[in-house]
Amino acid sequence: xxxxxxxxxxxxxxxxxxxxxxxxxxxxxxxxxxxxxxxxxxxxxxxxxxxxxxxxxxxxxxxxxxxxxxxxxxxxxxxxxxxxxxxxxxxxxxxxxxxxxxxxxxxxxxxxxxxxxxxxxxxxxxxxxxxxxxxxxxxxxxxxxxxxxxxxxxxxxxxxxxxxxxxxxxxxxxxxxxxxxxxxxxxxxxxxxxxxxxxxxxxxxxxxxxxxxxxxxxxxxxxxxxxxxxxxxxxxxxxxxxxxxxxxxxxxxxxxxxxxxxxxxxxxxxxxxxxxxxxxxxxxxxxxxxxxxxxxxxxxxxxxxxxxxxxxxxxxxxxxxxxxxxxxxxxxxxxxxxxxxxxxxxxxxxxxxxxxxxxxxxxxxxxxxxxxxxxxxxxxxxxxx
Numbered sequence: 001x002x003x004x005x006x007x008x009x010x011x012x013x014x015x016x017x018x019x020x021x022x023x024x025x026x027x028x029x030x031x032x033x034x035x036x037x038x039x040x041x042x043x044x045x046x047x048x049x050x051x052x053x054x055x056x057x058x059x060x061x062x063x064x065x066x067x068x069x070x071x072x073x074x075x076x077x078x079x080x081x082x083x084x085x086x087x088x089x090x091x092x093x094x095x096x097x098x099x100x101x102x103x104x105x106x107x108x109x110x111x112x113x114x115x116x117x118x119x120x121x122x123x124x125x126x127x128x129x130x131x132x133x134x135x136x137x138x139x140x141x142x143x144x145x146x147x148x149x150x151x152x153x154x155x156x157x158x159x160x161x162x163x164x165x166x167x168x169x170x171x172x173x174x175x176x177x178x179x180x181x182x183x184x185x186x187x188x189x190x191x192x193x194x195x196x197x198x199x200x201x202x203x204x205x206x207x208x209x210x211x212x213x214x215x216x217x218x219x220x221x222x223x224x225x226x227x228x229x230x231x232x233x234x235x236x237x238x239x240x241x242x243x244x245x246x247x248x249x250x251x252x253x254x255x256x257x258x259x260x261x262x263x264x265x266x267x268x269x270x271x272x273x274x275x276x277x278x279x280x281x282x283x284x285x286x287x288x289x290x291x292x293x294x295x296x297x298x299x300x301x302x303x304x305x306x307x308x309x310x311x312x313x314x315x316x317x318x319x320x321x322x323x324x325x326x327x328x329x330x331x332x333x334x335x336x337x338x339x340x341x342x343x344x345x346x347x348x349x350x351x352x353x354x355x356x357x358x359x360x361x362x363x364x365x366x367x368x369x370x371x372x373x374x375x376x377x378x379x380x381x382x383x384x385x
Contacts, residue, residue, distance in 0.1 A: 003173055004117050008110040009131045010166030011072055014159040015106045016139025018043060020238075021147070021155035022082065022096065028152045029087045042096040044338055047103035051331025054102065055324030056189045058109055064323070065173045068113075071105040072167030074098065079160025083153050103334070104327035107132070112323040115314050116176050125314065126256040129307035130249060137245040140238060192324035195317065204375025205265040205312040206329055208367050209305065212272045213333045215363030217340025218347065218356060226353035230288040243292050247299020248306075255304050264315060265375050267308035269368045274301040276364025283354035 026032075026039050058064055078099040085091045111128055118124030139159075146155040197203060223237045259267060278298035285291040309329070317325045347356045 004113065005127060005131060007166055007170040007173060009135065010162050010169060011106050011110065012131055012135040013139050014075060014162040014166060016135045017143040017155060017159040020140045020143035021152060021159055024147050025082060025152035025156050026092060035089060039092055039096045042093045043100040044334055046097055046100040048331050048335035050101045051104035051327040052189050052193060052324060054104055055327030056192055058112065058323035064113065065170060065175055068105055068109050069167040069170040071102040072163045072170060074102055076160045076164035076167065079156050079163065083156050104330045107330040109323065109327055111310055112326040113175055115319065121314060122260045125310050126252060126307045129310060130252060132306055133245050133248045137242050141242065144238065192321045192328065195321055196325055196328060199316050200375050200377040201265040202312055202316040204371045205268045205309055207374040208268050208272050208371025209309045210332045210336045211367035211370060212364050214336025214340040215360050215367065217337035218344030218360050220341040221345040222348045222353050222356045225348055226357065230291065232288050240292065240295050243295045244299040247296040248303040251300035251303020252307055259304060259308060264308040264311040267304050268312065269371050271302055271305040272364050273368040276361045279364065280358060280361035282357050
């Protein structure tokens, strides 16, 4: 598992750098904030559709390691292309779109290998979830530091190097094969999507996590405005995100040994609801340091959400469908976040940011409730051991 964690960690670290490094590079080259956002959208949106297809293919291929390594080599090549593209707008958008197609492999693709590599799956899953949180803290921070010291091109080059090294390290993974008879790719996609939609606890966890993450997407345009209301520059928004992720790490580390006691979907519902309660306190903050403290608390209660979502996918999904279910789940969350960001942009132009933050908090409660409803079986359901 040590080799897996390093390979997946490098891949996710590079991925988390994209949102900061590429935006700053494009803005420096073109002077257009709108184009910077468009490039990030071009990187994110294709994954919404590519996830189910890539996941079904990953389940079928005899060389999943080659597929995951190839994904990292593509990102490394795209990073090199972005540096050399100058201000060529069509080329910038095209390169971002190319990298975005394979984006679900970085999260769901790697995660689908955990049950085949680990002897203690619960512990390995918690460690895998920690990688997401650590990468979400360190990736943007590293990109910001490199941009400040050596310019945006250095940050993009670094993420390309990390992706390249991650791909090379991935090639050394030894993944036990899964011997199953595969139907056609189209039939496999239908089966995987049907399983995701008709397995009550998995369906409930997916509904809750996707809706909750979609609502969190509203923070993207809202937080900069809210942060400035405390008399600090909008750049401090990144600090709020980082503190949330630090809280997530702390919360998961505190609870990881206790999580196997509870069904994973119930942990997701509880954590999402508690996160909503914590976020509802943000408008009460009297200063920016107080807001950071509330953000840290919010991260702590949110900590078990990702690990339990991954555990739900593993527990309720047969091995031959796990790649597709994992990448589809990742695609749905990315799509939800993009929609939430778009909705938040509209709302913050019309309402006070505190109102939008309360809507995000309320949406967490709605997400948890709908997840509970979706998890109710219409008939007896047997949990996959």
